């Protein structure tokens with residue numbers, strides 16, 4: 001009789017930004033249970049329904065374990081060496097024939113939840129020397145980075161709401177109770193929000209939908225999608241009019257304060273009321289409450305970064321926090337002090353913005369990337385610099401980026417495509433070669449990125465739970481082999497072989513972490529920890545290490561050329577003309593009011609993970625969640641009944657899906673979740689394909705972008721809605 005012992009393994013859940021600690025009980029090589037880790041000092045036992053789906057991912061028969069090659073007879077398994085050889089040959093051939101930029105690269109969201117991919121992917125992609133780099137950043141948080149770069153001097157210097165100490169939190173375009181927080185790593189947001197109320201504070205949501213977060217809030221106000229920049233302009237206007245501006249401890253660190261009053265002068269609360277749908281007195285009352293609170297923070301997230309004025313809003317939000325003295329102070333918007341600091345203290349040499357432009361639509365580069373809204377046109381438009389081959393890693397842009405049909409078609413036109421992914425999904429089905437990395441439980445984990453976005457300073461290293469399956473390679477090994485095989489011809493074969501061997505030995509991800517810790521803010525013997533912390537010591541702390549509440553980082557944290565916070569970067573000031581033309585010019589306002597269109601917004605639900613966890617039966621079970629939420633009055637006027645099919649159309653495309661009547665919705669606005677639209681021919685997603693849903697990104701329009709950053713507009717997209725019999 002064989003006896004199996006049950007053991008507990010502690011690690012970080014890699015599925016979202018909340019980075020919860022989990023406890024996995026294992027019998028032999030079988031998972032017995034996945035629960036929250038009560039001893040994790042940060043998440044204290046919290047998890048959401050997604051954590052248990054890690055087991056489904058681990059056991060999923062559809063998860064790829066061997067490289068695949070597309071042939072006339074279908075997919076065939078090939079050896080790693082064959083897959084690498086062919087990939088390197090095809091990439092080299094295409095770059096030689098058409099130039100470096102003929103290779104495009106797209107990196108998806110799980111990249112930043114994956115230590116190996118972050119450390120070892122970076123060198124590989126840099127070495128390819130293509131300007132055609134894209135990522136999920138430009139369907140997400142790009143405006144946050146641009147605002148941080150131009151105001152504070154570094155794209156990662158992102159203000160984080162000090163949710164655990166604030167007295168007043170105003171939430172714009174985020175639904176953290178469901179999303180579990182973003183650019184605010186805060187496990188158990190619900191508890192943290194309730195704690196604000198328990199200590200006598202308040203939180204308020206501004207959202208075109210009465211969301212799950214709004215239901216817990218002290219107040220909720222509907223806002224017309226896309227109009228948030230006006231709303232914050234009016235809030236700043238009220239500050240100046242009532243002499244409420246007080247930068248407090250930052251007064252000596254800010255520049256261009258004298259310009260701001262003039263910029264906001266025309267934007268009174270009365271003047272923006274019609275366009276935002278918020279009463280003037282509601283706006284001024286919010287500002288008065290905000291200023292009266294001991295500490296307060298305005299927090300904005302994806303509902304406003306993925307709209308037409310995404311960058312303007314993020315600038316204005318930072319500005320509002322600064323002008324009320326709430327930046328870099330307790331209970332306001334603060335900066336993290338991560339164990340491994342990717343920002344450092346070195347001032348960047350110039351802006352990483354608009355140094356060059358995309359070929360077809362002339363979108364500016366930001367942080368050496370173009371907006372993904374330009375990807376399809378760069379593949380489809382002939383001429384020098386046209387993309388002929390793609391590498392897609394940890395992304396599913398065929399579902400996650402605007403105008404799905406166009407990108408789906410474009411990928412079909414490529415001469416070669418490599419996917420680094422463990423699913424044969426909507427995107428990787430276009431690949432010629434698929435290289436599958438191990439599952440999340442088969443690799444070690446450390447949150448290099450999310451430690452920079454966290455509401456407490458905290459760190460945890462998790463070892464791999466399982467050995468990767470026999471014959472598979474880690475993502476580090478995949479990237480190192482690709483780096484080696486595509487290394488510049490100038491390097492001798494001997495030098496290349498030496499580099500490869502030693503690179504892996506010296507720069508194992510763990511070695512990188514050790515160096516990072518020793519160079520980081522906690523390394524000095526006089527640091528808060530009062531000890532030198534090594535990677536070895538961290539690795540022993542299986543529940544993680546709490547490094548305390550956020551600390552003030554200014555003035556040292558300002559990395560602009562002259563060390564001052566730039567309150568009015570010329571790029572942002574210039575973009576106000578666009579805001580003025582769209583909303584304040586009488587003709588355009590009148591046109592908006594007479595149109596019959598709806599404005600489309602998105603939504604998330606607790607059991608989704610963008611487009612990629614739908615092959616888990618636990619995530620997919622229950623009633624259909626891919627529905628169009630519509631206000632009952634609107635539905636009545638169009639003759640739409642609950643559950644009835646509706647056709648929703650935009651310039652980019654159309655979808656048919658069931659309507660769900662709900663007075664959560666602001667009149668004139670409909671909401672469709674993203675990440676659905678499975679069931680495409682040639683995918684290997686047995687469960688997901690049985691619950692396909694439709695993709696909202698058939699409707700989002702690649703031509704609609706935030707002019708400053710090129711970030712896609714996914715909220716506030718004009719659509720028509722019609723009932724179907």
Ligand SMILES: Nc1nc2c(c(=O)[nH]1)N[C@H]1C(S)=C(S)[C@@H](COP(=O)(O)OP(=O)(O)OC[C@H]3O[C@@H](n4cnc5c(=O)[nH]c(N)nc54)[C@H](O)[C@@H]3O)O[C@H]1N2
Nearest residue numbers: 108109110136140394395396397400420602610611612674
């Ligand atoms: N309309 C609309 N569209 C949206 C959004 C929205 O709110 N509305 N949200 C946007 C946002 S915020 C984001 S972040 C994007 C996400 O967009 P993407 O990153 O393009 O898509 P995901 O759905 O996250 O797909 C991730 C892929 O990575 C694979 N994968 C998972 N883990 C790993 C790994 O460790 N290694 C490798 N190599 N592959 C892995 C999965 O199998 C899957 O194919 O979607 C965006 N799209």
Ligand SMILES: Nc1nc2c(c(=O)[nH]1)N[C@H]1C(S)=C(S)[C@@H](COP(=O)(O)OP(=O)(O)OC[C@H]3O[C@@H](n4cnc5c(=O)[nH]c(N)nc54)[C@H](O)[C@@H]3O)O[C@H]1N2
Nearest residue numbers: 173174175179182225226301302303605606608609610715
């Ligand atoms: N369950 C689940 N959790 C997730 C994800 C998931 O797919 N599923 N994805 C993860 C990812 S990659 C990210 S980036 C985060 C995002 O995390 P959040 O930013 O919290 O994202 P959402 O839940 O989409 O919330 C956006 C809110 O903005 C509102 N909104 C839409 N348009 C406007 C507008 O014009 N103005 C205002 N004021 N509000 C508007 C929407 O109604 C919605 O309530 O979530 C992460 N967490």
Ligand code: SF4
Nearest residue numbers: 013016019020048051
């Ligand atoms: S909230 Fe859920 S998905 Fe996010 S880290 Fe925690 S358990 Fe994982």
Ligand SMILES: [Mo]
Nearest residue numbers: 109136140141
């Ligand atoms: Mo995201």
